[in-house]
Amino acid sequence: MSFFYEKILGGKNGTAHLLILAAVILIIFPLFLDAFRLNLVGKYLTYAFAAVSLVLLWGYGGTLSLGQGIFFGLGGYGMAMFLKLEASSPENTTIQSTPGIPDFMDWNQLTELPWFWEPFTSFTFTIIAILTLPALFAYIIGAAMFKRRVGGVYFAIITQVIAVILTVLIVGQQGLTGGINGITDLRTLNGWDITSDSAKYIFYFINAGLLLGVIVVSRLILNSKFGHLLLAIRDKEDRVRFSGYDVGNFKIFIFCFAALISAIGGAMFTLQVGFMSPSFVGIVPSIEMVIFAAVGGRMSLIGAVYGTLLINFGKTTFSESFPELWLFLMGGLFIAVVMFFPNGLAGIWNDYSHHITNRLGFVKTGYNKIKQTLVPQKIQDSSH
Amino acid sequence: MDGYTTSELGAIFAMQGFAGISLFSVLLLMALGLAIIFGQMGVINMAHGEFMAVGAYTTYFLSTFTEAYFPSFLDYYFVVAIVVAFFVAGILGYFAEFILIRHLYSRPLDTLLATWGLSLIMQQTFRSVFGAREVSPTLPDWLMGSVQPTEMIDIPINGMFVLGLTIVVTLGVFYLMFKSNWGLRVRATTQNREMSGAVGINTKKVDRYTFALGCGIAGIAGAAFTTIASTGPTTGTLYIVDTFMVVVFGGAASLFGTIASAFSIAQAQSILEFFISGSMAKVYTLLTLVIILMFKPEGLFASKVRR
Amino acid sequence: MSLTTNTDYTLAIEDLTVSFDGFKAVDSLNFYLDKNELHVVIGPNGAGKTTVLDLICGKTKATSGSIKFLNKELTELNEHSIVRAGVGRKFQTPSIYENLTVLENLEVSYPVGRSVFGSLFFKRTETVLEKIHEIAKEIMLFDDLETEAGLLSHGQKQWLEIGMLLIQDPQLLMLDEPVAGMSVKEREQTAELLNKISQGRSVLVIEHDMEFVAQIAHKVTVLHQGKILATGDMDAVQHDPKVIEVYLGH
Secondary structure, eight states: OHHIIIIISOHHHHHHHHHHHHHIIIIIHHHHSOHHHHHHHHHHHHHHHHHHHHIIIIIITOOOOSOHHHHHHHHHHHHHHHHHHHHTOTTTTTTSSSTTSOHHHHHTTOOSOOGGGGGGGSHHHHHHHHHHHHHHHHHHHHHHHHTTTOOHHHHHHHHHHHHHHHHHHHHHOHHHHOGGGOBOOOOEETTEETTSHHHHHHHHHHHHHHHHHHHHHHHHHHHSHHHHHHHHHHHHHHHHHTTTOOHHHHHHHHHHHHHHHHHHHHHHHHHHHSOBOGGGTSHHHHHHHHHHHHHHOTTOHHHHHHHHHHHHHHHHHHHHHOHHHHHHHHHHHHHHHHHTOTTHHHHHHHHHHHHHHHHTHHHHHHHHHHHHHHHHHHHHHHTO | OTTOOHHHHHHHHHHHHHHHHHHHHHHHHHHHHHIIIIIIHOOOOTTHHHHHHHHHHHHHHHHHHHHHHOGGGTTTHHHHHHHHHHHHHHHHHHHHHHHTGGGOTTOHHHHHHHHHHHHHHHHHHHHHHHOSSOBOOOOOGGGSSEEOSSSSOOEEHHHHHHHHHHHHHHHHHHHHHHHSHHHHHHHHHHHOHHHHHHTTOOHHHHHHHHHHHHHHHHHHHHHHHTTTSOBOTTHHHHHHHHHHHHHHHTOTTOHHHHHHHHHHHHHHHHHHHHHSOHHHHHHHHHHHHHHHHHHOTTOTTOOOOOO | OOOOOOOSSSEEEEEEEEEETTEEEEEEEEEEEOTTOEEEEEOSTTSSHHHHHHHHHTSSOOSEEEEEETTEEGGGSOHHHHHHHTEEEEOSSOOOOTTSBHHHHHHHHSSSOOSHHHHHSOOOOHHHHHHHHHHHHHTTOGGGTTSBGGGSOHHHHHHHHHHHHHTTOOSEEEEESTTTTOOHHHHHHHHHHHHHHTTTSEEEEEOOOHHHHHHHOSEEEEEETTEEEEEESHHHHHTOHHHHHHHHOO
């Protein structure tokens, strides 16, 4: 009981914060937002997966990845491929020269499904693929780099280049991937209409639930010896190595886990928004994911979620009214976070929240006083 | 490849070769500024592309200015523009170092993020001042057209100009870094900051001027590229990844490495482009670079460093 | 090429050389360490003392020669394998995890759960806690178990690092200037500590403080320009004419 409380729920503070987040995304948002806006929040929450992955990888592990979009995209494309194949059944595509294949393939004069699309007709395969292939890709990259002690800035740049490679590949091979427009016009999941409002509600709750689940699992990891080692590796890699640990393996694991989380986010994105394109794979979205984590608090799983929500809300609000102002704000935010509040909003909260909770202390004392006056009454009543 | 006569093939190779050399000079010009900043100072400047755009926009501005007020000078303004671009970008770089970069020297990952923020601000400034559409300066006549040494070989003049400019700038940088007093101070500061400070070198000033120099060279590159392509607010981001790859692949600390790296990457890409589509050529080139970097993280051409 | 001779020594270094671009930091070194021996290496700066430690623990790769630890050839192994073989190295500047508590520092160094999955499922059992408490008492930090390591005094940090090595029960403990920056009282306590822990293992110490060396050393070796100048007990070395010349001559 105590292990569960301390390690997973995070003690008094941790539990409170987790409950508040759960309340916000599971109760408050659905209650007060219409279907359209809730869907928007759902979209933001998928980005939050990538931000949370960066808290693990960058905040705790000290490894900056400028390519989480790679894994977000791979997860998203996996789901999109399945949905597209379903939407491109021979009945739906009778007007094509080759019915039964996605429209963009038809435009590019393909006459049959490329081999790597075939397995995505199965939902089971798709789910397995989303959970394993991005992580596998991360394993290859991680093993190649961390075993050779490539880290820091070099690693960051290489992840960026890989993001570019993937983007150029996707855009250039329009026949195989849908090109720059991505995979669009997704309609049903195993017969069930994903564009309906009810579907969007259900996906939202699945998404929110998964996100909370990811946070709990991440907490487990961070509170274990592995988590302490991660921090140790971030701060004194040599000392860890000279204490008998194969540091490379630890970095590889957390990189793969971060990839897995981002991929789940990508898949949920496709389900909720109904398409996937290379504009979520490249360097710009990848670095935005970093800023979500940085603003929310790179050392805080929950903070990263709030950071993602805040920036995306800001983007939507500002881009409508003051589009010119928004990029200035974003750029300024990058600089401000780096220079002035490196632990993000979570850091500020940790530093100053006691002022608020102390002020709220009068509520607690008031509550206790009321309880005291009520209890004698209760004893009286129960004597009836 | 069938159906070409030998002389036709020869001409194609010559032109392809020149395209490769042209690309080489473009990459090198972009990479030189970054090599100085990253290689010598270890600073990751994600806004490097935007400093190039500053140079390009300066040229555009001077072009419209000359057209409006001094139309007879249209033939001459371009060379002036290059010099002005150098100074404008350089001065901006000087201030960027002073306000932002100098606080972050010990934190390379944070410099990366902060300079990305700077690049966003610069991009938006371009958009607000010059508009969102791409612009191009009016190029002087002598830059237009091509030279035809033989009937089948067509060498564009702007390509030759960029090549010539690159040679001049490279020699200039080489001379500055390795033969001048100031270059000595820069190298001393990079290799041993404390000692340099102890012998009286104003390391802060050296940093500032080095960063400004790198940005200034980026400005020249930007000015030169107006001869090849138009400029928009996001043009900087188009080049930044390539530029970093050139520098990292060449072994950041070595100027010769940068040159060799730019040459091999350019040749590899143009030769590949001849056989396969442009995008796949880029993919294969980048992929090869990444794989090589995984085996040799310090860069292919880095000089051996004591472990 | 590793020599195939088997030895009874804990550590047997033979013909060890490392050269950096022609400069021989360690030159054909021959050195032997017994069990239960506390051996101090002294010598002027640049003599190669820290380099020898670097070579043993794998931080630097030797150009030639052999390092045998309990008859295992160390020059072929990577750093973490050398540690797991039983070699512990303390660095010159205290190398501890500042953001973790003393208890967590020791727990992280506990030699169980060293693989990724091992560490994920590692449980802080009674056995683990007992061992941590035992070591903490030895290094005089039992009352500070919940203190963040970054808040300890300089001397305490050195002790913590020694504790982090002790908890792995190494057969060879290498300490690089363990009392640098310590007060007189702390030096005394450290001398006591080192004398205690040299039972049952070999300890190799690099130091400059001669008073401290006299308190702990079973044997002393003087290193100069990558070679051994003199070796023996403290008295013999101090009166060795070659040593006197190097330290006081020129």
